[in-house]
Amino acid sequence: RGSRIFSAGLLSNQFAPKILSVERFPVALVLADAGISVGQDKASLSSWASLGKGERLAELLTNRRDAEANASGRPSSTAVLPGSVVVSGATLSFISVTTVEVMRPDLLEEQIGKRQLRRYTRFRGEIRGDSFVTSTARDPVNGQPVVTALWISVEEGEWESGDDMVTGAIAGSFE
Secondary structure (H helix, E strand, O other), X not given: OOOEEEEEEEOOOXXXXXXXXXXXXXXXXXXXXXXXXXXXXXXXXXXXXXXXXXXXXXXXXXXXXXXXXXXXXXXXXXXXXXXXXXXXXXXXXXXXXXXXXXXXXXXXXXXXXXXXXXXXXXXXXXXXXXXXXXXXOOOOOOOOOEEEEEEEEEEHHHHHHHHHHHXXXXXXXXX
16 A cells, blocks of 8 residues: 555464554545545644544545455455544544455365454554655645554454454554
8 A cells, every 4th residue: 555654464374464554644635535625724634533523534444445455456344343433632543343355265164163254453543733744756745634543453363362452552552
């Protein structure tokens, strides 16, 4: 993805990779992806609450990631976990669940005892006013509010065995 600035993971288990990625993108881009145009009023883009309801913003962000995955040939369907959305000033956090498409559920069941794969992702995004988008070209969004986002993703079994607390601690340390 064009907005990703860092990605790392533990990929030793093809069915349960643990992935962490950091992205930076203009706040206005999230809204533009949803067909919402914004003016030049930076104050209206400076906090998540000023942009709308947290649940809807979480859906916009997960839809954006799904669209990027679908465009790269990796179909996915993500839902925000009810009750997980928290908005506090410039910080938005939530948990989402992605059902990963499996070509041969019967073969997967033979190998790991499951017919489908689900990934849990913890998101934490900070809006930073007057940030600059790193680019070698002149960028018209420089000086506009930017989202710095952390996505931490683990497989359902890992999540249920305690990685939900680990991902929470990692997200909590992100500033």
